[in-house]
Amino acid sequence: xxxxxxQFLLNPKIHFLNHGSFGATxxxxxxxxxxxxxxxxxxxxxFLGRRATNLMADSRRVLGKYLGTSADNLVYTQNVTIALNxxxxxxxxxxxxxILTSDHEYGALDRTWKFLSKERGFxxxxxxxxxxxxxxxxxxxxxxxxxxxxxxxxxxSHITSPTAILFPVAEVxxxxxxxxxxxxxxxxxxxxxxxLDLDSLGADFYGGNLHKWMLPSVARTCWGTG
Numbered sequence: 001x002x003x004x005x006x007q008f009l010l011n012p013k014i015h016f017l018n019h020g021s022f023g024a025t026x027x028x029x030x031x032x033x034x035x036x037x038x039x040x041x042x043x044x045x046x047f048l049g050r051r052a053t054n055l056m057a058d059s060r061r062v063l064g065k066y067l068g069t070s071a072d073n074l075v076y077t078q079n080v081t082i083a084l085n086x087x088x089x090x091x092x093x094x095x096x097x098x099i100l101t102s103d104h105e106y107g108a109l110d111r112t113w114k115f116l117s118k119e120r121g122f123x124x125x126x127x128x129x130x131x132x133x134x135x136x137x138x139x140x141x142x143x144x145x146x147x148x149x150x151x152x153x154x155x156x157s158h159i160t161s162p163t164a165i166l167f168p169v170a171e172v173x174x175x176x177x178x179x180x181x182x183x184x185x186x187x188x189x190x191x192x193x194x195x196l197d198l199d200s201l202g203a204d205f206y207g208g209n210l211h212k213w214m215l216p217s218v219a220r221t222c223w224g225t226g
Contacts, residue, residue: 068197080188083207095121098150104160136168159189
């Protein structure tokens, strides 16, 4: 453990546990980050005007391999909240529609759906999920009690922010697809904590952060698939 701790620039007097907000960067990654900064500063116009597009494409290819999807399925945004706001605000939803979620969702996105429901007239349903969860099937059954013929979207965290629960989203996505319900997954805490194969998972939209548990260098960058 002491060897691992030495790989970070963190203040040795503190025990840093909150990678869920912003993950610290390991020394080798930080050195590479600084190398890229210096390269940019040598020729800013050449770097940003002529090289950046291909470099970002290379980045998406590497990330796609790690996440089990193709580069063309990945879009960089600032964070998950912004990524899923883009999705939510792009959907054509009205008074005949319902959005189903749980009562364990992240505040910023919960407020997004509440705001849009008032603006556009759809119903936003926060299904009560009782703790402790004994089995994955129990969760799916409890959530599905909120599904109606008007359900158009299921919005759900992969790993919840307020309660740190790993939801069985694969089964939810499978059942939703059978009923032609869109799935939007908040995976902010998933990359770096659990194995992800996005193509196998099959969500319609999935957003995840790289600045948390993946201990990144170019931090505060996020991806989403759709």
